[in-house]
Amino acid sequence: MAAKKSPKEVRKAIEEGLFTSQTAGMCPGYAQGNLVILPRAYAFDFLLFAQRNPKACPILEVVEDGKYLSRTAKGEKVTTTIPKYRVYKNGILTEELDDIDHLWEDDFVTFILGCSFTFESALMDAGIPLRHIEEGKNVAMYHTNIPCIPAGVFKGNTVVSMRPIKAGDVMKAVEITAKYPSVHGAPIHIGDPSAIGIADIQKPDFGEMVAIKEGEIPVFWACGVTPQGVAMHVKPLLMITHAPGHMLITDIANDALKG
């Protein structure tokens, strides 16, 4: 898949089943989005949860009446436009699917949350290399002991994404990402993984491990996979998400999300 294709072209390839891989580094300049689909009975609690935890769950779009996106991917079906979906039943991951159209129910509500991939372009433009992009991998993500603010039935800890950054670049990375509050913003932790409850940095809970080299510090950002971590804890009857790293590639320019 050529990186220079437009988001619309890439989504068409996804819809046609020609592309089912992770999307890190694709369509530079365009925001990517995390997906959460829930039955309406959970929608108020989840919207409130997202509002109370905007670093982990920054909202780009909510679709309350049907399966068609508007702001993020105008007129396209949320059920076919993402390369890989996960189905959680009672908090247990039961299926990974390329298409969820057959699962759609009229009472489903869709949430698209901002993704840290947006600020990655800005980091790279500033001369801060990103190991997982260099290595063609999905970013490494971890459960932590950092509690989210609960809302209704939703409670649990924050999931973070980790990027190794040269010690001398860390403050620059903080400054740059702080400018993007609607896609997770500044890091929530710098350095020692054990301080936020990560027992083994070599074993991510989602995504893939990348090398942390001499002179680099692991830097952690709140991650849009948090709702999946929370779902495992809260066990809603049904919740459909993207597969980590397999994002919605949106029509929203990264620059439009600068706060």
Add this chain to the structure above:
Amino acid sequence: MAAKKSPKEVRKAIEEGLFTSQTAGMCPGYAQGNLVILPRAYAFDFLLFAQRNPKACPILEVVEDGKYLSRTAKGEKVTTTIPKYRVYKNGILTEELDDIDHLWEDDFVTFILGCSFTFESALMDAGIPLRHIEEGKNVAMYHTNIPCIPAGVFKGNTVVSMRPIKAGDVMKAVEITAKYPSVHGAPIHIGDPSAIGIADIQKPDFGEMVAIKEGEIPVFWACGVTPQGVAMHVKPLLMITHAPGHMLITDIANDALKG
């Protein structure tokens, strides 16, 4: 009621039935809040409506499980801590009450929205006088033809508050209020009332008229009474609000709402 009493003291007087008047100009330095209480069946649609229309409906607090406030008035009952309430049934104002404790149902959800009174202190500190405070009146509010972004069953037009400002001070007033995005922010209209569907500026739909003097321009801000205007349109089975101008006096410092 001495203006120098603390928010907690004023709320105690309100709870004891000693104060039932409008609150403009009270407890300077502290934010005031608009109230919306809805049965849970409407809560998701309303939260989404507020999120999509943050200028009219900036959220300060949501209470999803019970009648006790936390962020805005720690541990106090939302049913007794506001000087005057309005009860709307099927969109029709049926009662004004000083206390709604007897109406409380377990499925009620409470929303506290920011109020333009917060930026009034900043305007006055900058030497911009406010006529309704000088005259000891409630601010003048109007229905407009400016549509809100709909969400679920909630749709309708924005309600605005109006303050006459000297022509030479208007831009200063815009700059100051723009710094308070969580309490309506910058004006949404300046000048000609008919351009936003106000037929007669002398006849506010809520609150009281104040004189617009020679050399002054009417300036309009989105107003937290918008949900009441919308309720008249949407006709939810039940909706309880504050009476316009009779606000929740919160413990939140105005400065904490500077964005």
